[in-house]
Amino acid sequence: MAAVLLEGKTPAQRITAECAAAIAQVQQRYGVRPALCAIQVGERPESERYVAQQRKLCQAATIDYTLRQLPADSSEKMLQALIGELNARPDVNGIIVQMPLPAHLDNKRVTAFIDPAKDVEGVHSENLGKLILNRQSLAPCTACAVIELLTSTGMDLYGKEAVVVGHSEIVGKPVSLMLLNRYVTTSVCHIATSRRGLLADHIRRAEILVVAVGKPQVIAGDWIREGAVVIDVGINCVAGKLVGDVEFIPAQERAAFITPVPGGVGPLTVAMLLRNVVIATQAQLEPNA
Numbered sequence: 001m002a003a004v005l006l007e008g009k010t011p012a013q014r015i016t017a018e019c020a021a022a023i024a025q026v027q028q029r030y031g032v033r034p035a036l037c038a039i040q041v042g043e044r045p046e047s048e049r050y051v052a053q054q055r056k057l058c059q060a061a062t063i064d065y066t067l068r069q070l071p072a073d074s075s076e077k078m079l080q081a082l083i084g085e086l087n088a089r090p091d092v093n094g095i096i097v098q099m100p101l102p103a104h105l106d107n108k109r110v111t112a113f114i115d116p117a118k119d120v121e122g123v124h125s126e127n128l129g130k131l132i133l134n135r136q137s138l139a140p141c142t143a144c145a146v147i148e149l150l151t152s153t154g155m156d157l158y159g160k161e162a163v164v165v166g167h168s169e170i171v172g173k174p175v176s177l178m179l180l181n182r183y184v185t186t187s188v189c190h191i192a193t194s195r196r197g198l199l200a201d202h203i204r205r206a207e208i209l210v211v212a213v214g215k216p217q218v219i220a221g222d223w224i225r226e227g228a229v230v231i232d233v234g235i236n237c238v239a240g241k242l243v244g245d246v247e248f249i250p251a252q253e254r255a256a257f258i259t260p261v262p263g264g265v266g267p268l269t270v271a272m273l274l275r276n277v278v279i280a281t282q283a284q285l286e287p288n289a
């Protein structure tokens with residue numbers, strides 16, 4: 001029997017509605033709207049797309065959105081000064097630095113300048129560190145989306161076998177920590193697992209499979225365990241069409257649940273950004289709540 005499609009749209013609508021209600025409450029109680037400020041250094045077509053998407057999302061959610069643009073040759077000091085100014089402003093609740101930065105700037109050093117309380121992408125070391133301590137507050141949006149989709153299946157996660165393919169700081173590593181925090185037995189695979197020819201063996205054991213690689217069909221459909229939950233984070237453009245990392249049709253025949261690409265993790269990631277803006281704003285306005 002073909003797997004149930006785990007579409008992101010329905011949970012994304014629910015989360016967006018929950019955020020709208022929380023934002024209305026903030027406005028009523030404090031007379032302010034949450035405010036998100038994005039920083040863009042130089043011009044890149046994909047950054048322009050993200051900025052347009054963020055602006056639209058914020059408008060719909062009644063979040064104030066501002067874009068601060070710096071020239072492509074800006075120094076780290078200039079960026080640090082701008083982030084410092086935004087950190088100090090009580091009327092800015094969230095800060096996003098559009099990545100990747102121009103090659104002369106170090107993404108990780110720049111991220112470290114953001115006040116962790118305003119780090120709505122959950123990428124500051126303090127927020128990532130909280131995942132290790134199981135004290136999650138602001139966490140990477142895509143990883144949160146993966147967990148939300150997994151939870152939406154109603155599966156009891158306790159003691160399940162999970163395999164996460166990909167160990168990036170924004171997806172693979174935080175997802176693995178979030179699974180561990182839920183007592184899931186978690187293996188993390190990456191390029192070296194593949195090069196040793198061990199990827200298929202790991203995946204055949206997975207009751208939960210999360211793939212965040214960025215290579216089409218890196219996961220063969222017949223590797224999928226019968227009845228598995230498959231969350232495909234990958235986004236690849238093949239012959240003008242968006243596809244994930246998993247060979248979809250045969251995987252769908254074996255899995256119990258599978259995310260489509262597009263339409264799975266993507267729409268929910270965006271909703272998680274809204275949720276993080278709300279969490280950050282509430283924590284700043286009500287530090288003892």
Ligand code: NAD
Nearest residue numbers: 142166167168171190191194212213214233234235266269
């Ligand atoms: P990354 O490029 O930072 O990391 C890729 C990971 O894949 C690494 O751990 C690498 O070791 C591993 N890898 C590479 N080749 C492999 C192979 N042959 N076998 C096994 N592992 C291999 O990736 P990222 O930033 O986490 O993004 C991964 C994918 O997820 C990309 O397609 C990206 O576009 C997508 N993505 C989607 C969303 C969303 O909202 N849907 C958000 C973030 C990233």
